[in-house]
């Protein structure tokens with residue numbers, strides 16, 4: 001008889017870093033950057049407590065989403081769900097947790113960057129009712145020659 005795996009959501013912790021990086025590296029559409037060091041994740045979580053979440057199946061990390069805000073707008077980063085666990089609502093549940101937590105902190109508008117060629121990512125956000133912005137361009141700068149910052 002096939003056993004149902006036990007799915008659990010909880011707040012992200014700094015020591016989730018190795019499992020998250022491993023999940024992100026095997027998730028096309030997610031870029032691992034120089035900012036994604038263990039120290040970088042720890043700093044993000046200290047600055048944005050209670051806004052990032054993971055999903056675990058039988059104790060193994062199978063989904064992650066980092067949420068934060070700058071005092072005005074929310075920003076989400078690094079949504080990924082393990083390929084064997086997709087289309088079961090895990091990403092939707094992670095996003096709902098992040099947005100609810102942001103709302104409780106008074107943040108009512110949130111952004112996510114999605115690569116144009118990421119069909120799964122674009123399909124997901126469109127289905128979730130997010131508005132694709134064609135009226136703005138995102139400008140970025142990396143200082144100190146750090147192209148992969």
Ligand SMILES: CC(C)(COP(=O)(O)OP(=O)(O)OC[C@H]1O[C@@H](n2cnc3c(N)ncnc32)[C@H](O)[C@@H]1OP(=O)(O)O)[C@@H](O)C(=O)NCCC(=O)NCCS
Pocket residue numbers: 027028029030078079080081082085086087088089090091092093112113114115118119120121123124125127128
């Ligand atoms: C995108 C991703 C996070 C979705 O995770 P998920 O847990 O499978 O998403 P959900 O089960 O919550 O999907 C909810 C709905 O989103 C839409 N959706 C999800 N994956 C989709 C896909 N590959 N193509 C089109 N629409 C999709 C569907 O409407 C889906 O509802 P349905 O399953 O009832 O049809 C996952 O495919 C993934 O990790 N992809 C690789 C990394 C990535 O692209 N991350 C996003 C970066 S912005």
